[in-house]
Amino acid sequence: MIGADDRFIAVDWGTTNRRCYLIDQGRAVKTERDDTGVKALLPQDYPAQIAAIRDRLGDLPILLAGMVGSTVGWRDAPYIDAPASLAALASSLLWIDARTAIVPGVCFRDDDRPDVMRGEEVQLLGAVEAGLAPSNALLVQPGTHCKWAVMKNGAIASFRTAITGELFALLGEHSLLASQMSDPVDAGDAFSRGVMEGRRRDLAASLFVVRSSSVLGTAPLTKNCAAYVSGLLIGADVTARVAEHDARTVHVLADPRLGALYATALRAEGRIAIRIDSHGAFVAGVTKIWRLIS
Amino acid sequence: MIGADDRFIAVDWGTTNRRCYLIDQGRAVKTERDDTGVKALLPQDYPAQIAAIRDRLGDLPILLAGMVGSTVGWRDAPYIDAPASLAALASSLLWIDARTAIVPGVCFRDDDRPDVMRGEEVQLLGAVEAGLAPSNALLVQPGTHCKWAVMKNGAIASFRTAITGELFALLGEHSLLASQMSDPVDAGDAFSRGVMEGRRRDLAASLFVVRSSSVLGTAPLTKNCAAYVSGLLIGADVTARVAEHDARTVHVLADPRLGALYATALRAEGRIAIRIDSHGAFVAGVTKIWRLIS
Numbered sequence: 001m002i003g004a005d006d007r008f009i010a011v012d013w014g015t016t017n018r019r020c021y022l023i024d025q026g027r028a029v030k031t032e033r034d035d036t037g038v039k040a041l042l043p044q045d046y047p048a049q050i051a052a053i054r055d056r057l058g059d060l061p062i063l064l065a066g067m068v069g070s071t072v073g074w075r076d077a078p079y080i081d082a083p084a085s086l087a088a089l090a091s092s093l094l095w096i097d098a099r100t101a102i103v104p105g106v107c108f109r110d111d112d113r114p115d116v117m118r119g120e121e122v123q124l125l126g127a128v129e130a131g132l133a134p135s136n137a138l139l140v141q142p143g144t145h146c147k148w149a150v151m152k153n154g155a156i157a158s159f160r161t162a163i164t165g166e167l168f169a170l171l172g173e174h175s176l177l178a179s180q181m182s183d184p185v186d187a188g189d190a191f192s193r194g195v196m197e198g199r200r201r202d203l204a205a206s207l208f209v210v211r212s213s214s215v216l217g218t219a220p221l222t223k224n225c226a227a228y229v230s231g232l233l234i235g236a237d238v239t240a241r242v243a244e245h246d247a248r249t250v251h252v253l254a255d256p257r258l259g260a261l262y263a264t265a266l267r268a269e270g271r272i273a274i275r276i277d278s279h280g281a282f283v284a285g286v287t288k289i290w291r292l293i294s
Numbered sequence: 295m296i297g298a299d300d301r302f303i304a305v306d307w308g309t310t311n312r313r314c315y316l317i318d319q320g321r322a323v324k325t326e327r328d329d330t331g332v333k334a335l336l337p338q339d340y341p342a343q344i345a346a347i348r349d350r351l352g353d354l355p356i357l358l359a360g361m362v363g364s365t366v367g368w369r370d371a372p373y374i375d376a377p378a379s380l381a382a383l384a385s386s387l388l389w390i391d392a393r394t395a396i397v398p399g400v401c402f403r404d405d406d407r408p409d410v411m412r413g414e415e416v417q418l419l420g421a422v423e424a425g426l427a428p429s430n431a432l433l434v435q436p437g438t439h440c441k442w443a444v445m446k447n448g449a450i451a452s453f454r455t456a457i458t459g460e461l462f463a464l465l466g467e468h469s470l471l472a473s474q475m476s477d478p479v480d481a482g483d484a485f486s487r488g489v490m491e492g493r494r495r496d497l498a499a500s501l502f503v504v505r506s507s508s509v510l511g512t513a514p515l516t517k518n519c520a521a522y523v524s525g526l527l528i529g530a531d532v533t534a535r536v537a538e539h540d541a542r543t544v545h546v547l548a549d550p551r552l553g554a555l556y557a558t559a560l561r562a563e564g565r566i567a568i569r570i571d572s573h574g575a576f577v578a579g580v581t582k583i584w585r586l587i588s
Contacts, residue, residue, distance in 0.1 A: 079510075107510055112491075113499070116506045145502060161506070162498035163470075170464045176457075197406075201495035202534040204456035204527065205407070208439060212410045212455070216373075216401055233498065240496040 006294075008061045009053060010286040013068035014119060015039050019279075022057040026287045028279070030057060038066075038073040046074040050100060061099040063286055066119030069094060069102040079107035079116060085155040086125045086285060090292035103289060108158050115161050120147045123253055123278050126285020128154045132276040138247035141278070142234075142258045144169070148241050160244070164237045167203075168230055177210050181226035186257075187264040190224030194231020195265045199239045206232050230261060238265040247271070253278040300588075302355045303347060304580040307362035308413060309333050313573075316351040320581045322573070324351060332360075332367040340368040344394060355393040357580055360413030363388060363396040373401035373410060379449040380419045380579060384586035397583060402452050409455050414441045417547055417572050420579020422448045426570040432541035435572070436528075436552045438463070442535050454538070458531045461497075462524055471504050475520035480551075481558040484518030488525020489559045493533045500526050524555060532559040541565070547572040 006026075012019045016037040022030035041049065050062060069077035077094035084106040093101040105118030120141050127133040128151055135154035141147040144165035150157045172181045185191065197206045210229060213221030221228060242250075249272040252259050256275075263273035300320075306313045310331040316324035335343065344356060363371035371388035378400040387395040399412030414435050421427040422445055429448035435441040438459040444451045466475045479485065491500045504523060507515030515522060536544075543566040546553050550569075557567035 107506075109510070109512075113503050114506045114510050114512050115502065116509050146498075160499050161502040162496075163501050164498045166469060167498055167501075170468055174464055174468050175460060200534075202456075202530075203497050204440075204458045204461055204531050205454055205534060207457050207461075208409065208455040209407050212401075212408045215410050216403070216408050218403075218408050236496075237498055240494075240499060 007058065008063060008290050009057050010283070010290075011053065011062065011064045011066075011068070012119060012122070012282055013038060013064055013066040013073070015067050015072075018066075018068075020053055020057060021283060021286075022060075023283060023287055023290070026283070028283045031279075032056070038068055038070070041074075043074055061290075063093075063101055063103060063290060065103040065122045065282075065286065069104060070118055075102060077102040077104040079105045079118075082106055082108045082159065083152065083155040083157045084121060084125075086129060086288045087292060088155075089121065089125070090289045093289075093293065101293075103286070106156055106159075110158070113160070115159055117147055117159060117161070120149075121156060122285040122289070123281045124149050124151065124156055124285075125154070126283065126288065127251065127253060127276055127281035129288045130281060130284035132281055132284075133251040133274075137249070137251055138245050139251045139253060140241075140262060141253045142262050143254070146237060150245065160241065162237045162240075164233045168233050171207070171229055172226060177207065177225065177229065180210060180214055181229060183224050183226045185227045185230045185261070187260045188224070188227060190221075190227035191231035191261065192264065192268065194228040194233075195235035195238075195268050197228075198232040198235025198237075198265075199268075201236055201239060203232065203236055231265070234261055234265045235268070238262065238269055242266075242269045242271060249274060251276055253281055301352065302357060302584050303351050304577070304584075305347065305356065305358045305360075305362070306413060306416070306576055307332060307358055307360040307367070309361050309366075312360075312362075314347055314351060315577060315580075316354075317577060317581055317584070320577070322577045325573075326350070332362055332364070337368055355584075357387075357395055357397060357584060359397040359416045359576075359580065363398060364412055369396060371396040371398040373399045376400055376402040376453065377446065377449040377451045378415060378419075380423060380582045381586060382449075383415065383419070384583045387583075387587065395587075397580070400450055400453075404452070407454070409453055411441055411453060411455070414443075415450060416579040416583070417575045418443050418445065418450055418579075419448070420577065420582065421545065421547060421570055421575035423582045424575060424578035426575055426578075427545040427568075431543070431545055432539050433545045433547060434535075434556060435547045436556050437548070440531060444539065454535065456531045456534070458527050462527050465501070465523055466520060471501065471519065471523065474504060474508055475523060477518050477520045479521045479524045479555070481554045482518070482521060484515075484521035485525035485555065485558065486562065488522040488527075489529035489532075489562050491522075492526040492529020492531075492559075493562075495530055495533060497526065497530055525559070528555055528559045529562065532556065532563055536560075536563045536565060543568060545570055547575055
């Protein structure tokens with residue numbers, strides 16, 4: 001479909017945000033980020049959105065990844081099954097027209113705990129493709145719905161999603177603890193105390209400690225409660241996941257703030273946390289898909 | 295303060311509801327329930343509320359229990375420390391006037407996980423007083439903030455609060471799973487499946503199974519999701535608590551619906567669940583306090 005020119009546009013199009021990349025010879029030469037996520041759009045809005053992106057970044061082929069390919073996005077690109085490689089993604093693109101395609105998500109059909117991802121697969125596989133993580137590794141992508149992926153031979157072998165970030169947002173916005181959770185979250189003492197408590201894997205009881213400490217005026221939980229709750233949730237997530245895996249090292253794909261929080265919780269479990277650049281991983285993954293179809 | 299007449303009024307005054315009892319010789323001869331909880335009132339509203347209760351139920355002494363004695367109620371009745379008995383509550387009443395008193399709450403000053411209760415102490419101690427539970431027992435009061443209390447020699451020795459009911463409400467009202475959680479919750483198959491999953495003590499990951507099952511159309515989680523989530527939360531609560539206690543039997547103080555759910559989860563852990571009448575327990579507890587001060 002595509003000429004010898006190695007330039008194309010890639011869009012990581014999520015629920016609330018999107019990030020557009022102009023990629024030339026495997027490098028992002030221009031990047032835009034805005035809040036035109038799929039929840040702000042109807043299916044009929046996409047052709048004009050795509051045209052506008054081409055107006056800004058160039059009249060080039062476009063690869064789209066993320067929730068844009070879901071039932072709440074533009075078109076539903078059916079999941080491919082784990083184990084999933086970049087080659088499998090490339091051969092299962094949903095083509096909108098000859099210059100526009102959507103990368104499918106990946107599903108893990110476990111009998112007890114089936115799982116799905118959409119958008120994260122490009123980053124995960126790209127991290128290995130770029131040499132940022134080895135081809136056999138445990139990777140984590142913190143966020144609203146945190147993904148933990150086991151990579152085997154460079155493919156996504158299995159994965160688990162934990163709604164750790166969503167629980168934090170629910171508690172901070174709507175719970176009886178919300179009024180106590182206005183402090184900024186960093187990887188300090190309150191966070192670490194939460195991590196230790198989170199290792200009990202007893203969230204419903206540990207959360208009430210925030211309230212009882214406040215009522216009784218018991219230090220140190222009368223302040224830094226958001227940091228404590230963040231530590232509690234991330235600690236419980238990390239503890240449950242490392243119990244499932246014997247990986248000594250975990251690669252963390254996240255922005256610096258969230259990456260530091262997960263790295264702290266992983267170290268508390270005696271693991272080595274290696275932080276890697278999630279945007280670089282995305283660019284490497286989507287470029288590989290692009291080259292496989294060019 | 296009080297004459298030989300054995301009649302008095304007791305009010306179990308919570309955050310969102312209150313229940314008023316006219317008690318004559320230890321028996322509730324008249325009961326009213328309404329939604330005039332403390333969050334609907336300001337401190338200055340209480341004298342008129344008390345006068346109105348006396349207008350309806352009789353010009354009698356009144357004992358108040360619950361959040362009415364908190365910083366968000368009428369007056370703050372300081373907590374007494376566990377271990378706490380009915381005699382200790384009776385000797386620590388906060389007197390508003392010679393015919394009106396507030397029963398204090400109980401606190402448990404554990405270094406790691408301090409805890410507080412207000413209102414539940416009368417039911418817990420009353421259950422033992424009425425012979426509904428033995429004087430050494432593990433009792434549970436399911437609800438928004440579920441209380442688990444260890445009774446020793448008829449006193450509350452220690453207790454733990456889990457915000458199990460609050461988490462269920464948050465998920466059902468505000469989470470990404472909310473739209474799937476419209477089914478009525480009963481102790482059927484979906485609930486039991488949730489209980490089994492809850493035993494993993496991995497809430498953030500187990501909750502995403504609701505979403506991934508729906509996306510993939512994997513039975514049986516495409517329906518009865520509220521029942522599953524309820525089972526998940528109650529199962530995690532029960533599993534964590536029985537790991538702390540070796541009690542073979544657990545006494546459940548709850549309405550029939552919630553009592554059936556906790557009993558089901560307790561049986562899944564191999565425990566014997568004995569359901570007891572929480573209103574009867576409250577009347578027995580508050581009557582004992584009344585007689586101790588009469």
